[in-house]
Each structure stands twice: as C-alpha cells, then as structure tokens.
Amino acid sequence: MGLLVLDATTARTVYRGTAWGAERLVLSPDSVVFDQDELRVHSSASRPSFAVLPTPARPLTVAGTPLSATADGVFTRWTTEEWADGDIPPAATLVRPAGPPPTTATGPLGRASAPADEHFAASAAEYHVKLPDDLPHRPSGTVLRVHWTGDVARAYVGDTLVADQFFSGRVWDIGLDRLPAAAPRNHGLRLLLLPLAADAPVYLPERAGDVTGRAAVWRGARGTSRAWAVRAG
Structure with a gap:
C-alpha cells in the first residue's frame, strides 16, 4: 500500500476511474471522460497531454497512432500528435476604455451583488471582436478564449x-458555435468589462493577481475543442 501526495494545483487536475481494465488516476487540465475501454480527452490545445497511474501494460493510441510516453514522477505522461485548425488569432479592438469602478451593491448580509445594466453603460471597457465569416459552418466546440482582467464581463451579439x-483569473471560453448564425454580419462580438472596485467584498485566488481598477482584454485566441479517444494497444 502506497501513499500518493499531490500539491493543491496538481490535485485539481486529478480524475479517477476505470480505464483499460483497471482503476487509474489521470492528471489532465482538460476534461476527461472514462468510457469502458477508452478514455476521452476533450481539449482545445494543439498538442494535449495527460498522465496516468498505474501505467497501462499496452501502449496508448489515438485512431491507431501510438502516443509518445515519458516518465512524470510515478505517473507516465502521454502526449498526442500536434494538430492545428489553421485559424488566425482574433484581435480584440478597444472601442472605449473603462471608467471608474462602480460602487459595489450589497445585500442585507453584506454580500456583493451583480452589477446593474447601467453600470456597464457608464463604466465598462468595450472591445470589438471580428467573427469568422464561416462561423455557421464551424464544427461543434469552436471557442473564443478571452484572457482578461476586471470584475464582470459580458459578451453581446448586437x-x-x-x-x-x-473574473477569477481563469480564461473565459465563449462557445462560438452557440452564437446566432447571423453573428458575423451583426458587427461581430461586443465585450463589456467592468473594473473591480478596491473595496469590493469579493474573494479572488492568488493566481488572479491585483486587478483593482482595471478592465482589459490582453489576449484572444480561437480554437476548436476536440475529443481524443484514447485506447490501449
């Protein structure tokens, strides 16, 4: 009997289930589904990887192609072949900068409430993102990944x-395949970002950093989330 100790960050990526005839642990930042004799990894990365414990007796494959394997502590890390959808990264164009953060509204228990519509009209930074003309014909899983800072963000089509x-420090994934078919013709996507007030009674994890008074998009990326069906042998 052994004891496995993981740090907090790694522990958040652990999946436990039965795969390839045995109960296993899988480390992956992406979504993982155990389905009888295969493991499905849903990822928008160009070359996703995952780690497995215990190591399967037979090599792992995707569509018959063996995955590369390397030691990762007591785990074995498997990496897929690289793929790309050939997309051009979208540009988020600043239309107007953010104004002063609105006063945080609180309820009877002192908890912060969601900002009202008028706060977005008065204080939000506004960005425009051009959408691809072939958006209605894109495969399911096409997402816009928005790296941003602020308090609350909204996305509009028209x-x-x-x-x-x-805001929590995480990337904001917007499902482009769920937008109205006429979205590319309706002036693309409009992003409104409210800055965070210094005295806002909200908790942010350390990874988020200090975002007080700021509201900005600093990078956008477009990709397609694929499902990788991983089999043994």
Whole structure:
C-alpha cells in the first residue's frame, strides 16, 4: 500500500476511474471522460497531454497512432500528435476604455451583488471582436478564449447578451458555435468589462493577481475543442 501526495494545483487536475481494465488516476487540465475501454480527452490545445497511474501494460493510441510516453514522477505522461485548425488569432479592438469602478451593491448580509445594466453603460471597457465569416459552418466546440482582467464581463451579439463571466483569473471560453448564425454580419462580438472596485467584498485566488481598477482584454485566441479517444494497444 502506497501513499500518493499531490500539491493543491496538481490535485485539481486529478480524475479517477476505470480505464483499460483497471482503476487509474489521470492528471489532465482538460476534461476527461472514462468510457469502458477508452478514455476521452476533450481539449482545445494543439498538442494535449495527460498522465496516468498505474501505467497501462499496452501502449496508448489515438485512431491507431501510438502516443509518445515519458516518465512524470510515478505517473507516465502521454502526449498526442500536434494538430492545428489553421485559424488566425482574433484581435480584440478597444472601442472605449473603462471608467471608474462602480460602487459595489450589497445585500442585507453584506454580500456583493451583480452589477446593474447601467453600470456597464457608464463604466465598462468595450472591445470589438471580428467573427469568422464561416462561423455557421464551424464544427461543434469552436471557442473564443478571452484572457482578461476586471470584475464582470459580458459578451453581446448586437444587443443580445450571449455570455458573461465573473473574473477569477481563469480564461473565459465563449462557445462560438452557440452564437446566432447571423453573428458575423451583426458587427461581430461586443465585450463589456467592468473594473473591480478596491473595496469590493469579493474573494479572488492568488493566481488572479491585483486587478483593482482595471478592465482589459490582453489576449484572444480561437480554437476548436476536440475529443481524443484514447485506447490501449
């Protein structure tokens, strides 16, 4: 009987299930599904990898192609072949910078409430993202990955709200395959980002850094999330 100790960051990527005839641990930052004799990894990375313990007796393959394997501590890390969808990274164009952070609204228990619509109209930074003309014909899983800072963000097609997110330091994935078919013709995607007030009673993890008073998109990427069916032998 052995004891496996993982740090907090690694522990958040652990999946446990039965694969290839035995119970195993899988480390992956992507979504993992155990399905009888195969493991499905859903990822938008160009070359996703995952680590397995215990190591399968037979080599792992995707569509008959063997995956490369390397030692990763007591785990074995498997890496797929590189792929790319040939897309050009989208540009997020600043339309207007953010104004002063709005006063945080709180309820009877002192908890922060979601900002009102008028706060976005008065204080939000606005960005425009051009969408691909062939958007209605893109495969399921096409996403826009927005790297941003702020408090709350909203995405609109025209005047229709299609996505929103509270800032936590994570990338904001917007499912482009779920947008209206006419989205490319309706002036693309409009992003509104509110800055965070210094006295806002909200918790942010350390990885988020100090984002007080800031609201900005600093990088955008477009990709397609694929499902990799991994089999043994």
